[in-house]
Amino acid sequence: MIRFDCSHGQGDFSLNVAFEAESGVTALFGPSGSGKSTVIRLLAGLARPQRGHIEVDGTVLLDTTAGINLKPHRRRLGLVFQDAQLFPHLKVRTNLGYGRFFTCAADRVVSFEPVVEVLGIAHLLDRYPATLSGGERQRVAIGRALLTSPRLLLMDEPLASLDADRKLEVLPFIERLRDEFAIPIVYVSHAVEEVARLAARVVKIVGGKVATVGTPSEVLAPNLLASASERFDAVSVISGHVVRYDPDFAVTIVRHPAGEIVVPGRIDNGHAPVRITIRSTNVTLAVGRPGQVSVRTILFGTVERVETDGGPFALVVIALVGGDRLYAFATRLALDSLGLDAGDEVHALIKSVSIDERAVPRLVHSQPPTT
Ligand SMILES: Nc1ncnc2c1ncn2[C@@H]1O[C@H](COP(=O)(O)OP(=O)(O)OP(=O)(O)O)[C@@H](O)[C@H]1O
Numbered sequence: 001m002i003r004f005d006c007s008h009g010q011g012d013f014s015l016n017v018a019f020e021a022e023s024g025v026t027a028l029f030g031p032s033g034s035g036k037s038t039v040i041r042l043l044a045g046l047a048r049p050q051r052g053h054i055e056v057d058g059t060v061l062l063d064t065t066a067g068i069n070l071k072p073h074r075r076r077l078g079l080v081f082q083d084a085q086l087f088p089h090l091k092v093r094t095n096l097g098y099g100r101f102f103t104c105a106a107d108r109v110v111s112f113e114p115v116v117e118v119l120g121i122a123h124l125l126d127r128y129p130a131t132l133s134g135g136e137r138q139r140v141a142i143g144r145a146l147l148t149s150p151r152l153l154l155m156d157e158p159l160a161s162l163d164a165d166r167k168l169e170v171l172p173f174i175e176r177l178r179d180e181f182a183i184p185i186v187y188v189s190h191a192v193e194e195v196a197r198l199a200a201r202v203v204k205i206v207g208g209k210v211a212t213v214g215t216p217s218e219v220l221a222p223n224l225l226a227s228a229s230e231r232f233d234a235v236s237v238i239s240g241h242v243v244r245y246d247p248d249f250a251v252t253i254v255r256h257p258a259g260e261i262v263v264p265g266r267i268d269n270g271h272a273p274v275r276i277t278i279r280s281t282n283v284t285l286a287v288g289r290p291g292q293v294s295v296r297t298i299l300f301g302t303v304e305r306v307e308t309d310g311g312p313f314a315l316v317v318i319a320l321v322g323g324d325r326l327y328a329f330a331t332r333l334a335l336d337s338l339g340l341d342a343g344d345e346v347h348a349l350i351k352s353v354s355i356d357e358r359a360v361p362r363l364v365h366s367q368p369p370t371t
Contacts, residue, residue, distance in 0.1 A: 002026070002152060002184060006042050006052030006062075015039070015049075015208040025178050025185045027199035029219065035208040036188045040156045043186065044079055045072035056151045056184075073102050078145030078153040078183075082160045084137035086129040092140050093125040099148035110149040110181065118176045119143045135166035139173055146181065153185045159194065167194075174198060192220055192233050196277040222280045222327045224307045224315045231313070231329060234280045238324040239273045251352065257322025258299040262352040282354040283328035285316060286347040287338055295349040301326060303344045308332055318346055 005018035015035045019026075028036040041047040043054060045061065048069060054062040056077075061070045078099070086095045096115070100108060116122050119139045129137055138158060145153055158174070159167045171194065178185060178198065189195050195202055195216055202219040204212045212219045215237075222234030240256035245266050254261040254274055267274055289298065301320040308314045314335045318326040326348055340346060 001055075001057060002186070003053065003055040004039065004043065006039075006049040006054065008038060008042060008047065008049035008052070010038065010047070013038075013208060015042075017203075017205060017208070017210055019203045019210060019213055021184065021186065021201055021203075023182065023184045024200035025187050025198045027195040027202045027216075028186060028188045028205060029190070029195050029202050030205040030211070032190070034205045036205055037156055038208075039205070040079075040154050040186065040188060043075075043152070044077055044154055045070060045075050059151065076103065076107065076148065076151045078148050078150035080138075080142050080145050080153070080155045080158045082157045084129070084134075084141035086137060086140060086144075088129050090128075091125065092121065092127055092129070092132070095129065095140055096121075096125075096143050096147055099144050103148050108149050110146055110183075112147065114180070115143045115146050118180055119146075119173050133166065134162050135169040138162065138166075138170055142173070142177065146177065146183070150183060153183050155185060156188045157190070158187075159189070159191070171197065192235055193277055196220060196235060196237050196275060216275075216277075217325070220277075221325070222315055222329065224309050224313065232279070232281055234327065234329075235277045236280065236283075236324070236326045237275055237277050238320065238326065239275050241271065241273055242267050256299065256320070256324070258301055258320035258324070258326075258348075259297065261299070261350070261355070262296040263355050264352055276355060278326065278350055279354065280315075280327040280329045282350060283326065284349040285328055285330060285334075285338065285340065286349060287340065287344070289347050290349065293349065294351075296352050297350040297355075299326060299348045299350070301346060301348065303340060303342050303346050305342050306335060306340065316340070316346075318348055320348075 002021040217237035240254040243253040252267045301318040304317045316328045
C-alpha cells in the first residue's frame with residue numbers, strides 16, 4: 001500500500017496531491033505540466049515538499065511533521081526514466097548489477113535470472129549500451145531498477161522516447177513484470193492506450209491537484225466539457241475473451257456479450273480476459289442493425305443518456321449488453337436526425353482498424369473466463 005499526501009511549491013507552480021495505491025500499476029495521468037513528474041520526484045526523495053507524508057508498505061519515507069525524510073538511496077525505490085541512462089562504458093551485465101550495490105544483502109529478494117528472462121535480455125548481456133536499440137536499452141534500464149529489489153518501481157514516461165514500434169515491443173515486458181513480480185509500480189504517462197492497458201488504478205492530475213481517481217474505464221471516460229484533444233483521447237474500456245485467431249485475415253475475434261469484436265493482429269493470452277480500448281470518436285451509431293457495411297464490430301446496447309451543452313457535440317452513453325459502458329461522441333445534428341434518445345436500443349459500429357494494438361492487452365488480474 002502506498003500513501004502519498006504532499007503539498008509542494010516550485011516557482012509559480014503548487015502541488016497538492018493525495019492518493020493511495022494498492023499493488024499492481026497505478027498510473028499518474030494528466031496534461032503536460034500538471035505535476036506528474038513532481039510526484040515521482042517527491043516519492044523518490046529527489047525533492048522535499050513543504051508538507052507531506054509518504055509511506056510504502058508501512059515504511060514511512062517522509063513525514064514533515066515527524067521530521068522523517070529518508071535519503072533517496074535509503075527509500076529502496078527503483079527508478080526508470082524516459083531515457084535509459086545506462087553507463088556507456090559498462091556491458092549490459094554490469095549495468096544490470098550496478099543498482100544491487102546499494103541494496104543490502106537481506107533486502108535482495110529479486111534475483112538475476114528471472115529478471116533477465118522476463119525482460120528477454122539474456123542475449124544482450126555481453127553487449128555495450130551503444131549497440132542496443134532504444135527498446136532494448138529501456139528493457140535493461142527496467143531490469144537494473146528491478147534488481148535493486150525495490151519496494152516500489154517508479155516509471156516516468158518510460159516509453160516516451162521510443163517510436164511506436166519500439167513501444168509495442170517494450171509494453172508486453174512491462175506487463176510481464178507487473179504480473180510476475182509482486183512490486184507495485186507508479187507509472188507516469190500521457191498515453192491513453194498505455195494507461196488503459198497497464199493500470200489497475202489511475203490518478204488523474206490537473207494543475208497540481210487530483211482531478212479523478214478510479215479504474216481506467218472511469219478516469220479515461222469522456223466528458224462533454226473536455227477540450228478538443230481530451231475529446232480525441234477519451235475512451236471506453238471494455239473486456240471480453242478471445243474466441244479465436246483467424247490466420248487468413250490476421251485478426252483476433254474477441255467475444256463480448258454485446259457482440260463479437262474483431263481486433264487486428266494476434267492476442268495470445270490463453271483464457272485471460274482482454275481489455276479493449278475504444279476511442280469515443282471512433283464509434284458510429286445505428287438505430288437498426290446495419291446490413292452491408294464494412295464494419296465488422298457491431299455491439300448492441302441501450303442508450304443510457306445523451307449529454308449535450310448546446311455546442312456541436314453530444315456524448316452518448318450506452319449500456320452494452322453484459323454491463324460495460326460504451327461512450328460515443330456524435331454531432332447533435334446526427335443524433336437529431338436519428339431521433340436517438342435515452343432508453344432507445346442502439347447498435348454501435350467500431351472499425352476494427354481503429355482498435356490500436358496497444359489497446360488489446362491482458363487484464364491486470366487475469367481470471368478464468370466465466371462463460
Ligand atoms: N525545479 C523547478 N522549479 C520551478 N518550477 C518547476 C520545476 N520543475 C518543474 N516545475 C514546474 O512545475 C510544474 C509541474 O511540472 P512536472 O514536471 O511535474 O509536470 P508533468 O505533469 O510531469 O509534465 P510533463 O507531462 O510535461 O512531463 C510545471 O509547471 C513546471 O514548469
